[in-house]
Amino acid sequence: MATISLTRIKAFIHSIRWKITVAYLLIIVVAFCVIGYSLIQLVGEYLFTQRTADDQRIANDLAKNCGDYLVAFDARSLYDTAMDNATTGQTRVLVLDKLCTVQVDSDSRLNGRRFITAEVERVINGADSDYGFYDTGSAVKPWFRAAFNGFSGVNVMTGLYASAIRGPGDELVGVLVYLSGVQEIYESLRDIQLKILIWLIIVAAAVMVVNAMVLRTVTRPIGELNTGISRMSQGDLSARVVVRGNNEFASLAKAFNSMSERLEQLDKSRSQFVSNASHELKTPLSTMKILIETLMYQEPLDPGMAKEFLGDINQEIDRLNRIVSDLLTLVSIDNGMKMNLSELDIGALLQEQVKRLTPLARENGIELDCSAKESVEVDGDTLKLQQVIYNIIDNAIKYTPRGGEVHCTLSRTGKKAVIKVSDTGVGIPESDLPHIFDRFYRVDKARSRETGGTGLGLSIVKQFVLLHGGTIDAASTFGKGTTFTIELPLSGKRQED
Ligand SMILES: Nc1ncnc2c1ncn2[C@@H]1O[C@H](COP(=O)(O)OP(=O)(O)O)[C@@H](O)[C@H]1O
Ligand SMILES: [Mg+2]
Structure with missing residues (x-):
């Protein structure tokens, strides 16, 4: 049992169906990852750029307002300014002096403590403003995190904007720190991520369904052909497959x-x-x-x-x-007979066979004549062409009653030598005519046997003519006579003349 299912699994893994499915899935996943990543990057960048510009502007404005109050140590006004611009759980304002001690904290917890971050340091060192992002849940120092706890929850992304507070002589008197939650931007990005994932699943499922349907049209005929071929290899030659569609x-x-x-x-x-x-x-x-x-x-x-x-x-x-x-x-012939080709005069060959059969014709009371006087050259195997003409004239004599006539003619039509043997004999019924070149086919078995026929003569004749690149045809009227027409290509040299 276990081995059967294992071989089945192996066969499935090696099947075209499986390979195409895996390829499709890979393409879809890779495409979605690339598109998803670029989309999140683009949207994120856009949202953050806008947000940082806005927040930095607020921080700069606040820093400008705070300059005079800080120089005058007007704690009241500083506190009011900080409180006016802070929203619980959303934004927070810190006013630091030159030594980074918190003079005013809108959340009051950091009052009197030192507050130093990379951004603050950069402003102290001369920069006008700077900003950074912090995950208040994990990425910041414990004291910083503690300060943030309750501000906007744990694991919440916060933007930190530092701006230089300058005195009347433009000298640095402190740093304004503006904290602003950016969690909703992260959430909307996560939302996009989730949507992309859902679309990925939907598209993958749809593609798999279409894929299964398409594969069925591909693998089904292959399976049927496979069955047909194995049936044939087991000797069942009646095996056929169903033809579907037009592909x-x-x-x-x-x-x-x-x-x-x-x-x-x-x-x-x-x-x-x-x-x-x-x-x-x-x-x-x-x-x-x-x-x-x-x-x-x-x-x-x-x-x-x-x-x-x-x-x-x-x-x-x-x-x-x-x-x-x-x-x-x-x-x-079936095994591929060798041909001894040479240029020969088919007229002479015809005359020779007529001469050979004249005694037989005379014996049977038949008038045999040949009007082939001119010489017509063909490329042929003498022995085989002799046998062809002998057989046809022999048949004509055999199947013509006493007192009848057999005429042979030779002519040249286009690039062909045309030999005609007509008799005034018994003829061949129309229904038998298409079969006379078949092996062992005889119209009148008794008559053929009487005359020593084997029923193989015409099939040999036809094969010999075909080997010469020629054609043979029979036309007959039952009871009146038959005409056999043989066409052979003229010799190569003659054709060029
Ligand atoms: N000239 C002809 N006139 C009438 N029937 C013919 C003639 N030539 C061939 N046939 C018919 O075609 C059959 C096949 O000819 P062939 O293959 O030469 O066999 P067979 O050995 O009988 O001569 C003959 O049995 C005969 O019935
Ligand atoms: Mg014969």
Whole structure:
């Protein structure tokens, strides 16, 4: 159990889904941190600049008012001025003499004590004014904190403004210290911080939801493809995936489907081929077995009949031989047959095959003629082109009844040599026409077998023509005749002429 969940967790961590999610989260957090930090800096700076300017002005004004009173030791007026400008819990006014002794404290607790901070020191040393911020809860010395306690609470930020009090001769007579709470600025900044955090959470959650939806559209087709591929690798070639939408995944799914369809077709045609081949081989074998058994059990042996049967057996062996050599030819085509190309005169080659088949035509009472007088050069493999033309004319003779005609023509059309073989034979029904180049396909099985056909001739012819970069087509009217048209590219040299 534990190992399963561990491997699952590992797989999840390695998944694209997880990596993209982490990347998104990182981007959002970093973006918000940068934006948040800059925003707080900007707003803080703005609020503090304004506040310090205001407070410093108050401190300077007070210092100006206090100058004469301090020189005259008018404690009453000093006290009144301090009290007038102090608000309980918000602001506090201290009047120090030159020695930093508190002469007047609006909160009275520091009266008579020395009050020295860095800002006060700087003013004593000649500066007109200075200011600083203190966390009255922690950052100040204990005595200072004690002095502040009750002033504006603990852990409260306070601004301290020191301003020089000058006498009539412009000499330094004391320092005015003005304390003012800035807690609300900190609070508004903390408020902004909190709002940014809330927005961060909201945006992150929204992005995660959208991300999950987008990832689903990405990972779902990948998962389906994965299942399809593993089904195929286990031998189930009927595996297909659902094509959704019109995106890259849809085209991937389409490509997968057409690939598996093609593989399934190939697989089917391969087993069909094996079954056809076995069947074709079995027929002559069964015939021979019957003939041999009949002879074996014949008592006494009739020499005349024996001779006839042996002749039949010989014919069946010839048939087997033809089928096997045709099959071997097809296998070598499938394995990428080597071509012995040379420039040859297809006209002469056609004449030669017509001459070779004339005796057969005569025997079958068929008139065979060839009107190819000119020489047309093509780049080809002589033996293969001989076999192509022989097969086509042989078929024409075989499938034409006595008294019929077979015509061969050769012409040059554009960059092609066009060979036509027409007969006035039995023709091919329209429904069979698209299949005649298929392996083992025969329109009339009985007739084909009678004439020694294997049903492989035209498929070999077609492969040979394709290997030459040519095309082959058949047009036929059932009962009237058939025309086969072969087009071969002219020899490279000739094409340039
Ligand atoms: N000239 C033709 N006229 C009529 N039918 C033909 C002709 N050529 C081929 N066919 C048909 O095409 C089938 C396939 O031809 P092919 O592959 O050469 O096989 P086969 O060994 O039967 O000759 C033949 O069985 C025949 O039915
Ligand atoms: Mg044939």
